[in-house]
Every structure is written in C-alpha cells, then in structure tokens.
Amino acid sequence: MSAKKDSMLIIEKEINDLKKSPLYEYRTTNKYFPVIGEGSHNAKIMFVGEAPGRNEAKTGKPFCGAAGKVLDKLLDHVNIARDSIYITNIVKDRPPENRDPTPREIEVYGPFLDRQIEIMKPRVIVALGRYSMGYIMEKFGLGDQLEPIGKAHGKVYATKSSYGEIDIVTLYHPCMAVYNPNNLNNLKKDMEVLKKYE
Numbered sequence: 698m699s700a701k702k703d704s705m706l707i708i709e710k711e712i713n714d715l716k717k718s719p720l721y722e723y724r725t726t727n728k729y730f731p732v733i734g735e736g737s738h739n740a741k742i743m744f745v746g747e748a749p750g751r752n753e754a755k756t757g758k759p760f761c762g763a764a765g766k767v768l769d770k771l772l773d774h775v776n777i778a779r780d781s782i783y784i785t786n787i788v789k790d791r792p793p794e795n796r797d798p799t800p801r802e803i804e805v806y807g808p809f810l811d812r813q814i815e816i817m818k819p820r821v822i823v824a825l826g827r828y829s830m831g832y833i834m835e836k837f838g839l840g841d842q843l844e845p846i847g848k849a850h851g852k853v854y855a856t857k858s859s860y861g862e863i864d865i866v867t868l869y870h871p872c873m874a875v876y877n878p879n880n881l882n883n884l885k886k887d888m889e890v891l892k893k894y895e
C-alpha cells in the first residue's frame with residue numbers, strides 16, 4: 698500500500714472514532730458514514746466542499762447526490778475526469794437537515810482536512826462555497842483578501858504552501874444550480890478557470 702493511502706486510512710480511522718465530534722451521535726444513531734474523500738491521492742487538483750448531505754452520509758462518498766450531479770456536469774464541461782481529482786469536504790459528517798456547519802464543527806474537522814492537504818500536496822485547491830472558501834483562504838494566509846462569494850467566485854489566488862506554490866480557486870457551491878438550474882451556465886463559466894491546469 699502507498700504511504701499516502703496509509704496516512705489517509707489513519708485519518709479515516711480517527712474520524713470513525715471521533716466521539717468528541719458534535720456530529721458523532723447523529724451519525725451513529727442514523728447509521729450514517731463519515732465522508733473522508735474520494736479520488737486520486739496523487740491528484741494535482743483537490744476540491745473541497747462543505748459537508749456531506751444525506752446521500753453522501755448514506756454511502757460514505759462525497760458529492761454523490763443532487764449537488765454531485767451538478768459537479769459532474771461542471772467537470773465534464775472542462776474535460777476533467779472525476780477520478781483524476783480528489784474530492785473532500787471540510788466537515789466530514791452530515792449536519793442534521795443539511796444546515797450550515799457550525800464554527801465548532803469546522804474547528805473539529807478542519808485539522809483532518811489540513812492533514813489531507815499535507816499528504817496530497819495538491820497544486821490547486823478548489824474551494825466550493827463560502828465556508829470552504831473562508832477556511833481555505835484563512836489557512837493559506839489570504840484572509841485579508843476574503844470577499845463575499847458573490848464577488849470571489851471564479852477567482853484564482855496564487856500563494857505559498859508548506860510545500861511550494863499553490864493556487865486557491867474559489868467557486869460557488871454546486872448546490873446553487875440545484876436550487877435554481879438557471880445558475881448552471883454561470884457555474885460552468887466560472888469552472889473554465891480550471892482549464893489552465895489540464
């Protein structure tokens with residue numbers, strides 16, 4: 698087994714046993730799974746969503762419900778194969794009723810995302826939605842450039858990570874086109890910023 702896979706499995710085990718999480722009891726009562734992430738551990742591009750929804754918690758796979766169908770369309774639009782990237786979330790367990798993640802949940806799960814980034818060393822992180830954008834931009838020292846997602850969508854921020862250059866791309870969350878399919882074309886247009894990483 699590869700060293701990256703080993704390290705990811707350690708993270709998976711820790712999250713499985715994460716009794717201190719405010720979402721642990723909700724997960725176990727509902728027989729849900731935590732969603733660790735999916736895709737290539739060698740991917741150049743890591744997508745970071747917000748938190749699993751119901752379909753994701755039932756299967757343990759990220760973006761496999763309605764928002765995932767939108768994400769698949771966006772990836773198709775720029776010819777990026779889903780298995781060539783890595784997809785994860787900041788919060789690894791489903792918040793009840795798909796409510797927004799709380800600051801405490803982000804504080805509990807954020808360090809696991811930090812470790813996943815250190816393991817994979819992606820060249821590009823695509824932050825989906827305002828929570829992911831806020832966390833990732835703060836983490837990479839871009840907090841002073843934070844804007845509302847309505848302004849930041851489709852932007853690329855070149856910065857430095859512990860392992861070298863990294864680009865942070867901020868996009869609307871795909872659920873925008875679940876609530877209103879008319880948004881799909883705008884999401885597709887923003888997605889085109891990823892073409893330069895082909």
Ligand code: URA
Pocket residue numbers: 732746747748749750753758759760761764765786
């Ligand atoms: N929304 C997210 O942010 N992540 C998922 O995995 C699914 C829906």
